[in-house]
Amino acid sequence: MVGKSRAALVAAVVVLSMGCVLSAQAQAPTQGYPNRLIRILQGFPPGGNVDIIARILGAEMEKTLGQSIVVEAKPGLAGALAAETVARSDPDGYTLLVLPSAHPAYGALAKNVKFKVVDDFTWISVASFYPFMIAVKADSRFKTIKQLLDEAKARPGELKYGSAGVGSILHTTVELLGNQTKTKFLHVPYRGEAPAITGVLTGDVDFIAATTGPISSRIKSGEFRALAVTGKTRWPDFPDVPTVDETVAPGFEVISWTGVAGPANMPKPIVDRLNGEVRKALAVPDVKQKLQAMGGDPRGTTPDEMKDLVSRQYETWKKLAAEANISIN
Structure with a gap:
């Protein structure tokens, strides 16, 4: 009996020791994080909205993380090339992704997406929110969003709107409005948001859903008239502009955002650390001012809140x- 007891005791000690080793191995990647350079990928051309936000965040976060952060542009497929690269990276916290709301939109519309839009990523925090403005040129006959929709219903498929291209958020936002109000518009895709905005000014298209960054100053200068904002609440910079929700389509909401993610299965301590670092960066007055100057509402989220946002938008x-038979080849 003594021999059996001793054998059982030895076995228990071995099991316990193995458990401690495995636990230490599991914790090792998180201890001392970060201890080397961190890469942040973003999937759009350098100098664009997402690239600028990535660089603003990276420059601030490397101060408190104590490690260099390099931002790399990997443009293509509405950010999907960068997303695919990050999704296949080691989940060690050294390869991150700054991405916009184009991520769930492209994932839902494209036929050949090489990653799972929600499940192949660890969601860290949104950094900046911004809605879209339904806008017309200043001398347009449309004074309200209701007037625009009333005419569109009377002339199905004749009122033209511009977008940054087929499958872009600017395209899908108007299509969602049309779908919810049973209204048909004529889509005119451009190669980017800037030429689409110019198309409104030249009269080639009747209206546009534009991001707040490039359109806000031009509304204030009198070039454009804002008819509605796509968020659930009025935009602070334009408190007199009503929401789509309160005017023509109850429940309508399209909020664009830019945030930080990583590969799936990142260790929770690293996720928590990065979430805290994003929030600290957003609280820095200079960072906040720069993001606000881009038309954004700098505001962090929990990882779960970001995942829920991406999931809901993907389903939308x-x-x-x-329903509208829209797809990207």
Whole structure:
């Protein structure tokens, strides 16, 4: 009996020791994080909205993380090339992704997406929110969003709107409005938001859903008239501009955002650390001012809140893709 007891005791000690080793191995990657350079990928051309936000965050976060952060542009497929690269990276916290709301939209509309839009990523925090403005040129006959929709209903498929291209958020936002109000518009895709905005000024298209960054100053200068904002609440810079929700489409909401993610299965201590670093960066007055100057509302989220946002938007765009028969080859 003594021999059996001793054998059992030895076995228990071995099991306990193995458990401690495995636990130490599991914790090792998180201890001392970060201890080397961190890469932040973003999927759009250098100098664009997402690239600028990535660089603003990276420059501030490397101060408190104590390690260099390099931002790399990997443009293509509405950010999907960068997203695919990060999704396949080691989940060690050294390869991150700054991405916009184009991520769930593209994932829902494209036919050949090489990653799972929600599940192949660890969601860290949104950094900046911004809605879209439904806008017309200043001398347009449309004074309200209701007037625009009333005419569109009377002339199905004749009122033209510009977008940054097929499948862009500017495209899907108007298609969602049309789908929810049973209204048909004529889509005129451009190669980017800037030429689409110019198309409104030249009269080639009647209206646009534009991001707050490039359109806000031009509304204030009198070039454009804002008819509605796509968020659930009025935008602080334009308190007199009503929401789509309160005027023509109850429940309507399209909020664009830019945030930080990583590969799936990142250790929770690293996720928590990065979430805290994003929030600290957003609280720095200079960072906040720069993001606000871009038309954004600098505001962090929990990882779960960001995941829920991406999931809800993905389902919204999948539903639209099916009902409006929109897809990207």
